[in-house]
Amino acid sequence: MKLFNYWRSSSSYRVRLALHFKGLPFEYVPVSLITGEQHAIGHRMKSPAGYVPVLEVDEGGAVAHLSQSVAIFEYLEERYPEKPLLPKSPVARGQVRALAELVNSGIQPFHNLSTLNHLKSLGVDEKKWAAHFIDSGLAALEKQAAPTAGAFLFGDTFTWADCCLLPQLFGARRFGGNVDAFPLLTRIETKCLEQPFVKAARPDAQPDAQV
Ligand SMILES: N[C@@H](CCC(=O)N[C@@H](CS)C(=O)NCC(=O)O)C(=O)O
CATH class of the missing domain: 3.40.30.10 (Glutaredoxin)
Incomplete structure (x- = not known):
């Protein structure tokens, strides 16, 4: 691949x-x-x-x-x-998908590069726009995840929800978001970052990284 x-x-x-x-x-x-x-x-x-x-x-x-x-x-x-990234039960799978979609369709499109470039061309303060949707989206994620979170965002195993969480927190920091306002999300991020496979996937570990 x-x-x-x-x-x-x-x-x-x-x-x-x-x-x-x-x-x-x-x-x-x-x-x-x-x-x-x-x-x-x-x-x-x-x-x-x-x-x-x-x-x-x-x-x-x-x-x-x-x-x-x-x-x-x-x-x-x-x-x-x-090595599954989704739980077994249909309800749990739906819940993991919902957490992933909250990030995928509810936050990231609002700070995509082409979105921000277009807003800028319309005279909108694109940084304020992005910060608004990141903060409100992460607040919703923190609440939605709370009843089913464990060591990871859903239960005690790494899932699609965590695959979406880590990049979103990385993006939030880039846009100056206050991630400390989300203790559940940052606790899970710390746990995820300890995993060796996560280290290999991180932005700063990639061959084209400019850090
Ligand atoms: N929903 C898509 C989003 C793809 C996407 O938005 N990619 C962004 C980077 S995260 C991109 O390529 N942006 C380029 C641009 O906006 O010009 C996915 O999950 O893959």
């Missing part, structure tokens, strides 16, 4: 977490969002929206390009079920 991604992109970080958790080898292909490589024709053929991550998979010679981190989670879960 090849992962077209960018070290600081939160959706890319989510997929790296899933791949490293499952112990799946992959080739890291950097796509710089700073120099605009996501808009190059070659990349647009893989992701017409011009987004990372894109996972290239080769199923017996049939090459496919999967975009959207949660759709990639689904593929990895079905294709490599041995």
